[in-house]
Amino acid sequence: MNTIAALAGRILLSLLFIISGMGKLFDVSGTQVALAGVGLTPDLALPVGLFELIGGLALMFGVATRIFAVLLAGFTLLTILFFHHNLLDHTQVVEALKNLAIAGGLLALFAHRQVAWSYDGLRNRRDRESAARDAEMRAARAEGRAEALSEMPVVETPATRVETITDVDGHPTGTVAVARRKWWQV
Template structure:
């Protein structure tokens, strides 16, 4: 149930930014007018729309979730500073509180990193499986060396092949079979 709630929360948060970004991209003149009204450069309308769209899509698909959650949280706080700073206007206070709640959701997404059913989750699973395979291979090689050494009389010097991390031979090393009292 937690997985479904985390996925739904991530998608719902991302929809807000996807729709807002698309609105800025399809109606650039309105976004430019809003930016000019608060004293910002109207040239920021297109980059802001692209950022919101790309970051929203990244959240929806779970790509670099923590990074985009923090970036969007910062972006949302900056919008409070520029657009909703008049605390005497009740509507501005409501908008500022809404943006604070969105920032809280984004920071919770950053902190808990619910990555199930996301690209980040698939990548983490692949990395864990690869590490487990590597550990199994190292254990099998060590077991094979131990079995080979069991047949060698004590006190005998044996040369063993040395391999790099990928299993490619790099040379040999002399290994002395210890006597029973040399643990």
Template sequence: MATIAAIIGRLCLAALFVAAGIGKLMDPGGTAEYITSATTLPGSLAVPTGIFEIVAGLILGLGIMTRLTAIVLAVFTALTILLFHSQVTDPTQSTQALKNLAIIGGLLMVFAYGQVSWRMGTWRERAKRHDAEIAAARAEARAEQAEARSRVATTHRDGVVVERERTMADRTDGNPRT
């Protein structure tokens, strides 16, 4: 279930960047005007920024180099907070900054759990490894129980407890398996 949640979360974050990039490319003039009015950066960064957001969003969504992409997008988002939403006294700007902080948090989660693969084969392999680990643990527990049954503790007169191999004389019914 966690794997599915990680993939869905990554896709949601990717969709956010792809949609933002498409919006910038659909209105490059408006984006350029906003960039020049809010910062000292040139408005000519509107189209490259839109392309970057689309490409990075698609790479993130497809699960290619997710950790690297997540860190790059987190830094990009942090820069947008510093450059465009640094006026925390303005309610709109502070809301945008908090939204970007939440996106950074999601991207850091992708960085932490970013190597989740789409392929069902990967899920099956992971399930097989899990089943093998459980089978090995059960076999180990059975071996320990068998070893414990083959040993018997006796108390000597001086109060010392000594463990020794069980003999036929120790078995009450003569059955060597008991």
């Protein structure tokens, strides 16, 4: 039930930004007038609309959920600062509190990121399955190497070898034990 509630909450939060972003993109001139009215440059109308639309879609489908949740929470708090800062007007206070609650919901989404039914969840599950498969392959290879080593015959090689010393004419004059050189001795 928690995953269904988390999915519903994520979709409802995302719809708010998708619809708002589409409204800004369909009425760019109205958005420019609103931005100019609070002292912001009207050139921000298109980027703000695109940001809201893309951020809302990312939340809806669960793509980079935590990043977009924090970015949209910051955006919503900036909206309070620029548009709803008149605390003497009751309507502005209600709008500021609504935006504050939305930012709180986005930060809760960041903190608890229920990733069920999202791209992030699919990617995490795929990464876990891939890591488990890789671990199984490494274990199987190690078992194969251990089994191959246990089946190899053990060959004792002497630590020294005996060489026959000859004189100038090639006649043997005696024997001497020569220690085998190690691989690091040249």
